[in-house]
Amino acid sequence: MDAYIAAPPGAPVAPSEKPPLPVRPRSLPERHSVRAQVLAALRDALAGGQLAPGEVYSAPALAERYGVSATPVREAMQQLASEGAVETVPNRGFRIAGHTARDAAELAEVRAALEVPAIMRLARTLPPERWDELRPLAEATVTAATLGDRAAYAEADRCFHRALLRLTGNRQLVLIAEDLHRRSQSPAASRPLPGTAELLADALEHAALLDALRRRDLTAAQQLASEHFTGV
Template structure:
């Protein structure tokens, strides 16, 4: 018996693969609840931090795009933008790749990324698609959602009005999306919200040779949010449909 046990101990056991040993515990399904972040492997912490930086850069690039700081037709290199944001070129390049997927920029080999040049016709097409998707949903919501729920969205409408009053194009675009996202969210369809959000974001990209947005235009657009809520509370379907269609034909939201 002792001799058999000794033989078994001497038998080489298969080692875990090198690739598996690098897989984070979360990805392998192992229990990590309550584990202090300081004890996480350095590779995991680095991956999380990198993802966070890339997300922050993506948000900053989107803001610069909507605000007109990134000009349609101009090519921007990742290293130069990295210097601007105080980061390496890698997270900038990754963020730009995401914008390329969304259609905001195009990859220019060995040079960088060119901001997409859009035309009024493209904007009109986006408005048509948004209307086809959102108008029927909002009409249905107007018939079914209690007035109290619409009142809960007033702060979002007020946020767009505040950004418009400041003439803050980038923050207006963000608060405008938040308002529409909240309205459509009442339908309970996450896929609908995601598709509408993508179309909305595309509609906010600057046009070729687009003049600076006037504050008065933003204020007028923001006022439509409050008017829309009033119509939804009153279940005035005719006004709801008219306001939504008119809102979509505007380049501001």
């Protein structure tokens, strides 16, 4: 069942013939910032395909759908613009950027260059039982993929990779890698959104990687990690 972002207490809700954009239920701590709520909702809408590449959306129109003022929508859209997910269109609003096949390949290459060496350093030094800490996060990606919930999968996937890289203790690596990860999750203008089978195949790679790391099979771990990003 679709859920919708609720207006903050006391905020006016403008009447509209269009229903609000669907937002999946979240099991995260309550957000105290309207801007943060709107940003999360917009990211879900991007991942779920409710905001289409090439389309232009105005802040007032989105604000009406979400039942908030235009200010937090503009602020959230500016954040998405800084991440490359949208482009500012003067006097009109924001165009959903939609990366190309080349963009996707380049982002995958950069992510692999950062994350694979980090994973292999951990594989050589981390006690095998530490990898079990990531099992619930890997399972969460499988659950979201099985449901075909692209927005839930996008967040679960980020949580898994973020937790993995946090094991390095390198905060800058975590920040940079997550920014790249968000960029890679932007909708592609040249291909359809991933289906359940594609999401599930990606999710199962997390568990396979943890299995290889748990048994300290460095050759398999490196191959799995590399293929997870580049597909080769």
